[in-house]
Amino acid sequence: MKHxxxxxxxxxxxxxxxxxxxxxxxxxxxxxxxxxxxxxxxLTEAETHLFTELVYGVLRRYNVLLWVIxxxxxxxxxxxxxxxxxxxxxxxxxxxxxxxxxxxxxxxESVKIAKKVTHMGNAGFVNAILRSYTRRKEEIHLFPREExxxxxxxxxxxEPEWLVARWEKEWGEEKAAKVLEAMSQVPSxxxxxxxxxxxxxxxxxxxEKEGIEAEPIPWKEEAFRITKGAHAIWKLLDEGYxxxxxxxxxxxxxxxxxxxxxxxxDMCAAPGSKTTQLAELMKNTGSIDAWDLYPHKINLIKNNAxxxxxxxxxxxxxxxxKPFPALAGTYDxxxxxxxxxxxxxxxxxxxxxxxxxxxxxAEFPPLQEKLLDAAASYxxxxxxxxxxxxxxxxxxxxxxxxxxxxxxxxxxALDFEIPGLGKSENGMITIxxxxxxxxxxxxxxxxxx
Numbered sequence: 001m002k003h004x005x006x007x008x009x010x011x012x013x014x015x016x017x018x019x020x021x022x023x024x025x026x027x028x029x030x031x032x033x034x035x036x037x038x039x040x041x042x043l044t045e046a047e048t049h050l051f052t053e054l055v056y057g058v059l060r061r062y063n064v065l066l067w068v069i070x071x072x073x074x075x076x077x078x079x080x081x082x083x084x085x086x087x088x089x090x091x092x093x094x095x096x097x098x099x100x101x102x103x104x105x106x107x108x109e110s111v112k113i114a115k116k117v118t119h120m121g122n123a124g125f126v127n128a129i130l131r132s133y134t135r136r137k138e139e140i141h142l143f144p145r146e147e148x149x150x151x152x153x154x155x156x157x158x159e160p161e162w163l164v165a166r167w168e169k170e171w172g173e174e175k176a177a178k179v180l181e182a183m184s185q186v187p188s189x190x191x192x193x194x195x196x197x198x199x200x201x202x203x204x205x206x207x208e209k210e211g212i213e214a215e216p217i218p219w220k221e222e223a224f225r226i227t228k229g230a231h232a233i234w235k236l237l238d239e240g241y242x243x244x245x246x247x248x249x250x251x252x253x254x255x256x257x258x259x260x261x262x263x264x265x266d267m268c269a270a271p272g273s274k275t276t277q278l279a280e281l282m283k284n285t286g287s288i289d290a291w292d293l294y295p296h297k298i299n300l301i302k303n304n305a306x307x308x309x310x311x312x313x314x315x316x317x318x319x320x321x322k323p324f325p326a327l328a329g330t331y332d333x334x335x336x337x338x339x340x341x342x343x344x345x346x347x348x349x350x351x352x353x354x355x356x357x358x359x360x361x362a363e364f365p366p367l368q369e370k371l372l373d374a375a376a377s378y379x380x381x382x383x384x385x386x387x388x389x390x391x392x393x394x395x396x397x398x399x400x401x402x403x404x405x406x407x408x409x410x411x412x413a414l415d416f417e418i419p420g421l422g423k424s425e426n427g428m429i430t431i432x433x434x435x436x437x438x439x440x441x442x443x444x445x446x447x448x449x
Contacts (some may be wrong), residue, residue, distance in 0.1 A: 013109050016054035017090055017117070023059065025082045030059060030351045032411070035244065037040035039234050045172050048231035056186045057088045057097060059350035060158050065089040067155060068096070071134050071140050083118045086128060090129045095137070103134050122440045158184055162358040163343070170394075182434040183346040189226040190217070190438070191233065191242040193252055195280045198241055206236055219420030220250055222280075240307045244349055245273045247438035248431045252337055252388040253277040255416055255443050260285040262332040265378055267371065270297030272313075274337055277309040289331075291318040298349040299442050311422040322368040329380045336375045340396050341387035344440025347433060364396050372404045378413065379448045385411070387444045392430065397442040402429055405446070414447045 009015065015037055017417050020332050022028040023243050034055055038048065053206075059067065069088050070077050077085065091110035094101050107130045112307065114123035133140070145152040153168070156162040157180035167176040191214075193203040200221065212229035225247075226233055237243060253274045258264045260283045268276045269290035290301050290313050301315040318324070321335075322414055341361050342352045372387060405411060413427025421436060422429065431441040 001186075002399070009043050009047065011045045011109070012043070012050040013054065013090065014113055014116075015041065015051050016058075016385060017086060019051075019055050019057055019113050020086050020090065021083065023055075024086060024354070026064075027355075030055065030349055035234075035385045038231065039238070042233055043233050045229065052230075053098070054090060056091065056350060057093045058086075059088075059354075060184060061097070062089065062188075063091060063158060064155050064356055065092050065096075066134070067416055068092055068140055070445070071387065072077070072129050072136070081118060084114070085124050086116075087114050090127055091126065092133060095133055107131060107134070119175060153180075157181070159346070160356075161440070162276050163353065163356075167392075177431065177432040179440070182432075182437070185347055187246070187438070189233065189244060189386055190240075190247050191224050191237065192245045193222050193224065193242045194240055195222055196230075196284055196309055199261055200273060206241060207233075207235060210236060212236075217247060220247065220254075223247060223250060238307070240309055242273065243273065243276060243304070243308065244333050245277070246345070246346070246414055248390070248436065249273055249439065250277060250351065250419060251283060251421075251441060252335060252443050254384055254418070255388075255445050256333050256335050256386040258282050258286070258333045262286045263330065264288045265327075265331045265334045266290045267336045267375060268292060268335065268338060270300050270314065272301035272315075273349065274335060275301060275313055275315075276304055276310055277307050279305070279312055279336065280308075282312065284310055284312055286312055288313045290315040291320050293317065293319055321367060321374060323374045323377050325377075328377045331378045331380060332383050333358065334375050334379050334383070334385045335388070336371055336385065337388045338364075338370070338371050338396075340364055340391040341393055343391040343393055344431075344433065345390045348439050359391060361395065364391075364393075365400060367417075368396060368400050369403065372400065374408075376405040376408050376448070377405070383448050384414070385446045385448065388447065389442045391442065392432075392440045397430070398428060399442045401446075410449050411446045414445045416445050 017035050022033050023030050034379050066077050070331045091106050094106035095103060110130060111127045114126045122449055142152060142155060150161050150165055153164045157164060159180060201211045207303060210232045212232050212416045214224040215227055217223035217225060237244060249337050258278050258281055264278055266275045266288060270292040275290045292298055296315050298315045341356060341364055342349060346353050354421060375385055381434045415427055417423045427446060428444045433440045
């Protein structure tokens with residue numbers, strides 16, 4: 001979609017349908033799809049709120065919504081046309097969770113979209129199922145937990161059964177419930193102000209001018225949680241005054257703590273969130289090499305750097321898992337924010353929970369091991385390597401670091417403290433979503449002797 005500040009917007013429901021179709025059927029990223037829609041169309045604050053709530057709501061409650069459809073439909077859910085399945089989820093979400101919306105509006109607007117995106121037979125089916133729910137809603141409710149504890153918890157917490165079982169076994173039911181509850185919440189938008197263009201007082205004045213209300217984050221000087229007027233923030237971000245980024249994602253660059261004038265490597269850099277943060281910490285002085293696998297992702301890094309007024313980032317397409325001997329021992333600081341299963345960002349990226357399979361977790365540790373081995377070669381003596389992931393999976397986190405330290409005797413763990421969040425243990429820390437109100441993250445700090 002082309003950016004146009006004045007482009008007439010479809011209804012929030014139609015926009016939500018298209019976003020959900022792209023995310024659930026075409027494999028699009030939820031956060032990027034929503035950001036693009038909000039940049040493309042001029043929506044009121046009420047429309048922005050409804051659009052955001054519908055998309056995030058359906059993605060979070062997808063398994064519950066499908067379970068309800070299975071109770072109402074004689075057709076198996078898996079055999080329903082994808083447009084019908086998404087429209088039913090969209091309508092049911094409004095009927096089940098948005099009580100301020102009249103039932104007639106939830107049904108009629110869903111049918112109206114169905115008539116535009118599919119044929120009349122499917123539109124009639126959508127109408128019949130949604131109206132059936134309005135008549136039978138009192139009899140459709142979760143069964144007692146003792147009948148099937150795992151399925152019950154899966155539906156309650158809106159997560160796949162395999163993940164619920166895994167976390168309950170690993171952490172115990174009490175801790176798992178706290179994390180699952182946190183993952184069920186709609187995250188607030190957080191932004192990192194661009195310290196190269198503004199300061200805290202000036203940035204808050206800019207927000208106020210646009211009618212945006214924000215809470216400063218006590219433990220992160222440059223971070224703000226947007227509490228009102230999120231629909232208006234994109235203008236300031238497009239002008240380079242800030243960058244939309246989760247709070248947890250801002251921690252690895254702070255732990256790496258690059259100084260002005262240093263030579264830094266960001267090995268898996270796209271779209272450039274942490275890379276640009278590193279440049280700001282370095283006051284745009286020094287050098288940052290930013291690598292990622294695909295050229296189109298490199299363009300994202302370059303575009304974000306240009307928007308923010310950063311000139312020290314040198315982005316290039318490279319397979320970071322393959323060592324580049326010519327650069328051995330040349331970097332003061334290396335950040336490896338590794339590809340991972342993403343099990344810490346299920347609140348921020350709820351679609352991951354429906355895409356990930358337990359068997360697929362095994363693909364990540366071997367890749368992470370290769371990346372860590374390559375990263376080790378680039379760090380100069382006395383230099384720092386920070387390894388981070390956005391997962392809560394021990395095999396990708398603590399076990400990877402322990403294996404790395406056994407293999408690389410010239411590295412040792414370096415403890416650190418994140419003010420307001422806690423201290424590392426053996427150079428490692430897990431950022432828990434239930435304790436921080438942000439994504440789950442893992443960070444390890446290692447020094448080369």
